[in-house]
Amino acid sequence: MKIHLKIWRQKDSQSKGGFKEYTLDDVHQEMSFLEMLDTLNIKLVKKGEHPVEFDHDCREGICGQCGVMINGIAHGPLKNTTTCQLHMRSFKDGDTIYVEPFKAAAFPVVRDLKINRSSLDHIITSGGYVSVDTGQAPEANTIPITNEIAEAAFDSAACIGCGACVASCKNSSAALFTSAKITQLELLPQGKKETRKRVVAMVNQMEEEGFGHCTNTEACQVECPEDISVLNIARMNYEYNKSKILN
Amino acid sequence: MKNSLNTKIPEGPLSEKWNTYKKKAKLVSPNNRKKLEVIVVGTGLAGASAAASLAEMGYNVKSFCFQDSPRRAHSVAAQGGVNAAKNYKNDGDSVFRMFYDTLKGGDFRSREANTYRLAECSANLIDQATAQGVPFAREYSGYLRNRSFGGVQVSRTFYARGQTGQQLLLGSYQALMRQVNTGKVSLYARHEMLDLVLIDGKAKGIIARNLDTGNVERHGAHAVVLATGGFGKIYYLSTLAMGCNVSAIWRAHKKGAFMANPSWTQIHPTCLPQSGEYQSKLTLMSESLRNDGRIWVPKDKNETRKANDIPEEERDYYLERKYPAFGNLAPRDIASRSAKEQIDEGKGVGELKNAVYLDFSRALKEYGKDVIVERYGNLFSMYKKITDIDAYLEPMKISPAAHFSMGGLWVDYELMTTIPGLFAIGEANFSDHGANRLGANSLLQACVDGYFVLPYTLQNFLADEIKNPKTDINHPEFDKAEEAVKKQMEGFLATKGNKTAEEFHKVLGSELYDKCGLSRSKEGLEKAIENIRELRKEFKENLIVPGDASEVNSELEKAGRVADYMEIAELMCVDALQREESCGAHFRIEYQTEEGEAKRDDANFCYSSAWEWNKDPSTPILNKENLTFETVTPSVRSYK
Known part of the structure; x- marks a missing residue:
């Protein structure tokens, strides 16, 4: 099928970007969205042009490195699907597709569709862990955790750190990302004792990185490939306020 | 041909070797550790766990990865689980049994002492990961749950849904970021190692390119650790991430590190087949599917009917026919090779005739759809997402794809390569899996190397480096x-x-x-x-x-x-x-x-081949490490 593309091109973080138009005549329905971009890039390179730079690695929906806005929606039209798992059968012959990077003040563009998401790493660095050194661990079964709690912790731990929640939020808030880690560790006895310190550090870091505030539009959960629940945010707010009072 | 490799395997009985080593290994006092620098390349399970553990001890660590965040490394994609000899099931498991299963699974081509140590340290990993908050599957009582896996008769596999690799990696990534916070780890994401630097024959640093700016940088250290994973991506179509590569270990090889058994690649039997020339990746489907799925091809190679229209008697369930004892659960190498035989004979199915059927119709009839949904629901929906086919209604199409490198840099018992000061851990080395890796042993090896082995063996090396000043990058x-x-x-x-x-x-x-x-x-x-x-x-x-x-x-x-x-x-x-x-x-x-x-x-071939670079890719020199089995006697590996 024939696909028209309008792709955001930007040489580096300092340059001004803009849309550039391309047309592909030989797109197969079974192609993944990224394989469609690969096809375009081979054509560009053969003409001596710079290919469209985009982030990707595992191409099976788990590493969290891919992610672009497709027709204004993070990761495109399918629910709970990363960009690499989206296939061209979701589009029709003759369609025009707009492709842009995830946009947020805390995600500067590196080139074209590639962005810098190290701000998310910084949030984890500020406290998203259990403070245990190698060698200190007790025998695993001395920390019993009911199946229900373990499964709930997993639901929060499933976040792949792609940043779609930030890109989908009108305030560019990282509340869903941050709260998912806070909730996972708060639910588990191993992480619980550090909650007070952790939640304050991580929320402060989130603000320092330039992410906006959460105003409960819940757009983040809608576009999240892992369907991380906004209830995590409610828990983060509760824990944050509790810590502020108790500290 | 030379036979000059010093494996440094400690003396004594197998079960005492690691203890003996630890007793005798040299130490570095906490005061001196802060004067020493270590470079760790790669942030998968091996690299992140090593970097975090070394920093916790007090060493200064520089951690490199080519991805945009250390959390993206391809350990993240492992699905099934991680083995450990905890014997929580009371079903007869032990360190020795786990060691033997791994050795046999590897067709008696691994180093006994290393494989034993892998099993010996396995239980520690489950403790460590649990303490970090890894949400392993639990019984309703609250205790850890196990399941069985290919090639063994006990249940020793721990898992976190179908995302065990992701959860283990996040545990070690978080441990790493905690050390970034203390200032003991400097992180260099989006940096690719392009060469190893040797001074007076010792590994003293790397040349890396900042992929965001193009700048070529010099980094010096007292020792270099390569945790850069496997190179199955060489086959282009593979289960690996697009960025996985051989460059770090190959460039180290060209500087003098021997490369062992490079041709031993595990080809995974249950992946999605190629659908066209443009395809970039073959997605792996957990091999747990083979528990209830039956593999078959049409008997007639000119078959044109749809799978559901082919009557029972015109199907060849070739694994059940050839291996009646193990049937569809034959080990990975056998299942993959049999599929290829059928495809090569022209009996492949699908548009490109490059796949075999994996059929759940009998299991669906026997147990009902609800049970199958509960067991494999996420895999069926992943299959639907990629192929747009409903596998509850017609068989899946699967084919083998390149997956894991058993080969890699040759290392001694200390995980040091033939270059002094250069260590290789995780899939980047060759030591533990022999000629075939058992399922759920790859996450384990990466973690054991990084958390529990390297911190001892690297320290033994660094003890002699205290007197040496910081490496001069203007050398x-x-x-x-x-x-x-x-x-x-x-x-x-x-x-x-x-x-x-x-x-x-x-x-x-x-x-x-x-x-x-x-x-x-x-x-x-x-x-x-x-x-x-x-x-x-x-x-x-x-x-x-x-x-x-x-x-x-x-x-x-x-x-x-x-x-x-x-x-x-x-x-x-x-x-x-x-x-x-x-x-x-x-x-x-x-x-x-x-x-x-x-x-x-x-x-004639009871050895590991350790190849030495000799000026040109066409003139390598073979060195042999003879494999001696002191504790077990190699037997014929039969799954019939």
Whole structure:
């Protein structure tokens, strides 16, 4: 099928970007969205042009490195699907597709569709862990955790750190990302004792990185490939306020 | 041919070797640790766990990865689980049994002492990961749950839904970031190692390129650890991430580190088949599907009907027919090879006739859809997402794909390569899995190397480095290495041909898959070597890389990786050609039993091949590490 593309091109973080138009005549329905971009890039390179730079690695929906806005929606039209798992059968012959990077003040563009998401790493660095050194661990079964709690912790731990929640939020808030880690560790006895310190550090870091505030539009959960629940945010707010009072 | 490798295996009985080593290993006092610097390349399970553990001890660590965050490393994609000899099930498991299963699974081609240590340290890993908050599956009582996995008779696999790798990696990533917070780890994401720097014969640093700016940087240290994973991506179509590569270990090899058993690649039987020329990746489906799915092809190779229209008597359930005892649960190498045989005979299914059916109709009838949804629901929906086919209504189509590198840099018992001060851990080394890796042992090896082995063995090395000052990155060896790296990149940019690095990679990959993949022959390998040399020549003359080296340039990154693949591809074929036996994943068609099974030759090939670089990709030198089995007697691996 024939696909028209309008792709955001930007040489580096300092340059001004803009849309550039391309047309592909030989797109197969079974192609993944990224394989469609690969096809375009081979054509560009053969003409001596710079290919469209985009982030990707595992191409099976788990590493969290891919992610672009497709027709204004993070990761495109399918629910709970990363960009690499989206296939061209979701589009029709003759369609025009707009492709842009995830946009947020805390995600500067590196080139074209590639962005810098190290701000998310910084949030984890500020406290998203259990403070245990190698060698200190007790025998695993001395920390019993009911199946229900373990499964709930997993639901929060499933976040792949792609940043779609930030890109989908009108305030560019990282509340869903941050709260998912806070909730996972708060639910588990191993992480619980550090909650007070952790939640304050991580929320402060989130603000320092330039992410906006959460105003409960819940757009983040809608576009999240892992369907991380906004209830995590409610828990983060509760824990944050509790810590502020108790500290 | 030389036999001069010092494995440094400690004396004493197998079960005491690691304790003996730890008792005698040299220590570095906490005061001195802060004077020492270590470079760790790679942030997967091996790299992140090593970097975090070393920083916790007080060493200064520089951690590098080419991804945009350490959390993206490909350990993240492992699905099934991680083995540990906890014997929580009281079903007869023990360190020795786990060791024996791993050794047998590897077809008696691994080093006894290393494999034993892997099993010995396995239980510690479950404790460590649990303490970090890894949400392993639990019984309703709250205790940890186990399941069984291929090739063993006990339940020793711990898992976190179908995302065990992701959860373990997040545990070690978080441990790493905690050390970034203390200032003991400096993180260099989006940095690719392009060369190793040796001073007076010792590994003293690396040359790395900042992929965001194009800057070529020098980094010095007292020791260098490579945790850069496997290189199955050389086949182009594989289960690996797009960025996985051989460059770090290959460039270290060219500086003097021996490369062991490079041709031993595990080809995973249950992956989604290729659907067209444009395809970039073969997604792996957990092999747990083989518990209830039945594998078959049509008996008639001219079959044109849809799967559901082919009557029972015209189907060949070839694994059940050939291996009645294990049936559809035959080990990975056997299942993959049998699929290829059927496909090669023209009985493959699907548009490109490159797949076999994995059929759940009997299980659906027997247990009902609800049970199948509960067991495999996420896999069925993943299948639907990628292929748009509902596998509850018709059989899945699967095919084998390159997956895990059993080979890698040769290391001694301390995980040190033949270059003093250069260590290799995780999939980047060769030591624990022999000629075939058992399921759920890869996450384990990466973690055990990084958390529990390297912190002892590296310290033993560093104890003698205390007197040495910080490495001077203005040393002429750094000048030389940086210049060579820049010259190579300029060469790629100046070629201005008309074939992209990826196009070369695809040709190389299909050549290797065909002739140095599931089955190999003298004739095929000799032909492959010829073709690879030809292709390497064309690569030099006809590559196109746009842009320049001082910007974000993914084509330039790929060119460097493919250039290295072009060289190691030949060594893989030479390695496979030299080994005139069949063992594990290495199947030479000339060496098989009458029933078509692998025929090992313990009298002549009971060794690991450690190849030494000798100026040119076509003239490697073979060194042998003879494998001696003090505790077990190698037996014939039978799954009939």
